[in-house]
Amino acid sequence: MIDFAIFAVTMIAIWSVLGISLHLQFGLTGLVNFGQVMPFAVGAYGAGFAAAHGLPIAAGIAIGALLTPLLGLLVIQPAGRLAQDYWALVTLGAGEIFRLTMLNVPAIAGGVEGTTVYRIADRSLAMLLALALLGAAALLARRIGRSPLGRILRVLREDETLGATLGRNPFALHRLVTVVSWTLAGLAGVLYAHVVGYLSPGAFTVGETFLIWTAVVLGGPASLPGVVLGTAVVELTAVSTRFVAQWSHLPFELTANLRLGTFGLVLVLVFLFRPDGLLREAKARSDADRR
Amino acid sequence: MLIAADIALSYGELHALRGVSIAAEPGRILGLVGPNGSGKSTLLNVLAGLQRPDNGNVTLDGRTIPPGLPHVAAQHGIGRTFQVPRLARRLTVLQNMLVGAPPPPGESLWHLLFRPRQVRRHERALHAAAMAMLHRIGLAHQADDYADALSGGQQKLLSMGMLLMGAPRALLLDEPAAGVNPALIARQIDLLRAVRAEGRIVVLVEHNMEMVADLCDRVVVLDAGEVIASGTPAEIRADHRVMRSYLGEPA
């Protein structure tokens, strides 16, 4: 039971970092990214590549942490010219391209077979690392969210044209946010790889993106505590349905689909009854702002 | 001097602007009038870089403003408000005022992480300036309300306040008085007089002929995308062509 709790907390922390990454992009800035799993996968495959090629762990971390912002810059590039809705599709496509590449090019990290990665044997240590990463990500997001930078990002979210007529280049700000949030997601991916010890392309599907979106939309995209809360709820549900599957002897496929259906229902209900999510964006009051 | 020279712009078949030239002088308010659909808002869009004209160019104090880049036009000192106010609606009135100012150091991640004291100092000064401007436009008591909660007239005032926070060289105002109660219009008129006295350039699109006559030094009349008359407000009132095309109803 203790082992399960440690594992659950570790996973919630890692996925919360992904949620925070989406909070920065979507909740603060209004960028719709349907390929959120991509930077996570890139980070994880940085670790996978290092492991498959006998490179030290630090090399994997470096690859993951450097490649994600670079790919972020590449993927955000078309957004300068496209309407936002199309960018959502670009990110969706980019995520799939990356996954299919990992699937079909075994030289990178084992292809469909996947690859084993050094697994952190001490599970408490793994949990502490995950919590530390979550703490750092939350502090950074909080610093941005409460700052003039966060303020102008919210203006872009509300009205990009307004931001431009105020002399800000929306594209430059979108790029900045993408680099920061993708780096966070990439680091979460690296840690994920070393927590589970095994990587295969099946772990980074559109379904994962759907999971993060459900968590963020449920908790409240514009609220930092909301994002962590949403992730905790969704991740606990996801993990416990696996238990239910084992215990009830229902076929695995069925419970997986039930889970997906439940999340879909949650999304619909949130959109209908609580469009800002469980926790709303805190109002920036003038006295609080002055500090 | 803000100059638009020979601007042409069409939406497909529709010629919204055909060879329009205007010149707005510092310390003067240039009125831009004309019936609905005559191209006034489109012209302001071109001046502010929001739309790229098919022909013609814009210069401010002799410098050419690159077309179609609103943030660059703003950085050159051209600011505008919109007919339907554009505001960050889920931000407070005060926050809207704060982003009206030129980008503070705290909008750079580098400064946030490594120059926190400079960020804080700048923010304090910015807050004071924004509150002072809110007092000037009479919205100080609503500083912490969401912009969305303001009345239509107050939203127009807020837009004007945001614009003033940026202290642009040229202010383009798109129907600031439309749908605004007389008390708030009087406040706008005071603000615009002060702006003129500071030697800035103002282009005022407005249907309220009293306000135009009261404020404008010169008036340009647009009709179907063309300039059909220009002169002092009194000359324009006396111009029969203008009366026929535009006023239809007597002014």
Ligand SMILES: Nc1ncnc2c1ncn2[C@@H]1O[C@H](COP(=O)(O)OP(=O)(O)O)[C@@H](O)[C@H]1O
């Ligand atoms: N985005 C657009 N697409 C097509 N036609 C437009 C668009 N915006 C404006 N128009 C047309 O261009 C003409 C000029 O519009 P506008 O500049 O808004 O006039 P005004 O501000 O003087 O009322 C009108 O006939 C209007 O219908």
Ligand SMILES: [Mg+2]
């Ligand atoms: Mg108009």
